[in-house]
Amino acid sequence: MGALAALRADPRLKWVGFALIAIALVALPFALAAAGTAWVRITNLAILFVLLSLGLNIVVGFAGLLDLGYIAFYAVGAYVYALLASPHFGLHLPWWAILPICAAVACFFGVILGAPTLKLRGDYLAIVTLGFGEIIRIFLNNLSEPFNLTNGPKGIATIDPVRFFGMDFGTVTSIGDIALSGTIKYYYFLLAVLLVVIVVNLRLQDSRIGRAWEAIREDEMAARAMGINTVHMKLLAFAMGASFGGVAGGMFSAIQGFISPESFILTESIMVLSMVVLGGMGNIWGVILGAVLLSFVPEILRYTVEPVQRMLFGRSLIDPEVIRMLLFGLAMVLMMLFRPAGLLPSPVRNRELRTGRDDDDDD
Amino acid sequence: MNGLTLGCVYAVVALGYTMVYGIVQLINFAHGEVVMIGCMVAFSVILALAPSGLPPLLIVGAGIFIAVPTCMAVGYAVERAAYRPLRQAPRLAALITAIGMSIVLQHLALLVWSRNIIAFPQIVELKLFYLGSSPATSAAISNVQITIILTSIAMMAGLLLLVHRTKLGIAMRATSQNPQVAGLMGIDINRVISATFVIGAGLGAVAGVMVGSYYGVAHYQMGFLLGLKAFSAAVLGGIGNLAGAVLGGILMGLIESLGAGYVGDFTNVCLLDKVLPGFTEVCERSPNASLFGSNYKDVYAFIVLILVLVFRPSGLLGERVGDRA
């Protein structure tokens, strides 16, 4: 046990581990593309969900504020990108200008939502955020009249793809012998954004802000008594979470090329929430794991449930989609009942548990 | 009139939320689903009995008679399986479980009744009563609406009697004030909480039947929005307060009906044209357009909810309670 711990603590091994992971992540799209570019596209969507989950994790996991309308920020980001880079208004700004705007506008909405509701108890907050998510969607659906802002239910089409030093992400580029399809380029782009978000999250978690959130989550009264400005901190959590959602939304717009309000329904909010809950609220790696697992579920079901049912009963009795939703619901209920800290529990909990015992295996 | 009928339905559903919240301080997200299941069960029973030639009232009665116990069982099972083990857990955990439960129930119902909108059989013949001289212009009220309003009033009265006059009611009130002390006084808290869920679910079942027969259609997702609005109604009236739930429900129904009908007229672009510059061109293009038409109907409930929470979190009739979070 001790030897293993010593081995694990070896810094060289740590770098070897990082290098291996890096190589795996760089090579991944080519491996997937061999099986079909569709898999790269699915992976891209999975990364988007990881981004979303990480954003929601700040609100739910770090600060302990249940947000059921998180997808609204994603929607806001997506629409900001779409409006600024599509023929709808004839604007075609470059992505590096738009993504910060996406984050800023989503952040603004986060504050709008946060400000009036922060004094509320947790459960009121949940239902208000739920309502907020619906309001945003209803407005997106209706703001085609009398002034056509969002083009209503028809959605916005032909959104510009990302362009990077003259490299159009919508088409295939060849570098030497390697052909980079648009999806693979997006994969790397998303990966880069994801890395930035992970680093920001890690820094946040260990910062004063992160510890303040943790304190609020555990006991708001005590936190206030310790001199933490709880209102500022909660607002900050909302704002940060919202901006990550906004960036993810902007990326979604660029990849998809077409968005309409039907992509931002309540179910999506619930999906992201169950990813956070499944992986482990408050733990960045846990949340990533949860998001990756659950975003591949529909694809797995597509190849398992359907054929199995066809084999057994000769036809499809239960839709995979129903099974997916049941899984999401059950994931939330069962995780809360049996493993409330998630698949990978937050390190804080570990720390708390460990300080309770004798510190013998901790070097 | 539509607003009043709708309000009565909201009130009955809101009672279910408010009772549970009063006792365990939990938003029972699955309550809307219980209403939906009540509606669906009644629908199945009525559909099965419809060709039998029994008197229509008896068939509807049978539908309710079966729907109520079914929902009570569902309510009990949900409480027992999902909420009871988490009673001491952080509030966040219980909330997440409640949402999970709601999704699970919704999709189980989908498996049983399919996802199609099903037509609620109309076996009681509809009669219209006009509240004016000419049928073309005056408001109409139907026998179904009258029945709904009367049934709701009866149920609310019954519930008030139960809470204020019976032993169980006293136990419930005691538990809601302080569960620990109530337990010390010899009240079986678990039983009281279960009873609350069961009664709430029973009310929900009747509400489900009312909604189904009023709109004539049922759908596996009908419970969610209905539940949300009813919850907003409960908050509006003051959560935990039974009379408040009734008042909030009726107000909510009226707000929604009137909002859908008239806010559009007030924000008509041609009307705005007279107050604000810049609308002239829009008015000429589409004189019927308005800033907030009936398409914003679902928004009103949420806006009311947010306003109440910001300005008077205890609701219209609620007493001020300290932050228990």
Next chain:
Amino acid sequence: MNRSTKLALAVALALGVAACGKEEPKPAPKAAAPAGVTVTIAHAGPLTGSIAHLGKDDENGTALAVAQANDKKLVIGGMPVTFKMTSEDDQADPKTGTTVAQKLVDAKVAAVIGHLNSGVTIPASEIYTKAGIPVISGAATNPTLTERGLKGVFRTVGRDDQQGPAIAAYIASDLKAKKVAILDDKTAYGEGLANEVEKALKAAKVSVVTRERVTDKETDFKAVLTKVKSRGPDVIFHGGMDATGGPMLKQARELGIKAAFAFGDGACTDEMSKLAGAAAEGLICSQAGLPAEAASKEFLDAFKAKYGDVKQYAPYFYDATLAVIEAMKKANSTDPAKFGPEIYNVSFTGATGKVEFDAKGDRKDAEITIFRLKDGNIKPLAVVKNGVSTPFGQAAEAAKPAEAAKPAAPKK
């Protein structure tokens, strides 16, 4: 430290998951292919979810056309051609739609027949056109689909803005309405259709007394209908599906509204009589193209023998498939780059009448049929073409000879 191992675990899991999926989707295609070429025509549509029955119907339409083409033992480019259909499920979800589109592009299919929903077809078609694969939808009616200047995007069904004017013309001329109230369900389909109806009615000098909107998940229309009633319309038009149209009609009658109701194709189903009960009697509705009864008898018989009754769009998907095969014959090639442009030039008589496309990829002068619901079933009433309505009997007669004279006699 701990974290890096965990990340490694996560990555390994992700890879594992991806790998699991990877192996399954290949059901060994070229088992017993005869000498010659095998051409894969793909169908994509919602095979699971709330409108799976319609997706299945479309799939059957496509499958029938493929099977019939195989029976004819076509020779294209000097090689005997075997057609094969693969079908993908888009779950009526735009995100899944693009994933599925990518899968079909990966599989190098010759053409795609699909999808059903406009919201799915629009983003998916971008992926197809980038890969140079033509796509023909038999159900997507949103005008945006063919308005983006993409080459190789077609539809065999009429656009919302073709159907709207037709039903408006009928409301104005045959129903002789003076005051019309217009509602829609605030979906791309419903709103698009209602906008076109409103525009056409205004052009015909019919007064539109109110324009209301509901949502497609709604079941309570009484508040809106009360307002509509106060404006006293002769005709109420609702752009939406039967799921909202049925309850709306029923509730309108409960409120004592006597006005006639008119709907677009989404609510032009027998389902309406189930959802609205007796209130559904006499409603007017429109469908793009000729009614199923008027579809070629040949097609109906063949379809019925194999799959039962046509639900809605199967004939259009059938014709879409035929258009692809026609174009292959014309170009004498099964290469999408060669036959793709030929689709613009095809001209044949299919299950839904004459099939020709304009430069955008829309169907040339599509007919719209007006129906009335009688005794629980919708019955064709009139056919509207270029804004002129002809009673159904005559129109059907006019269509028949053209169909009998097989090699696509011009139908004017």
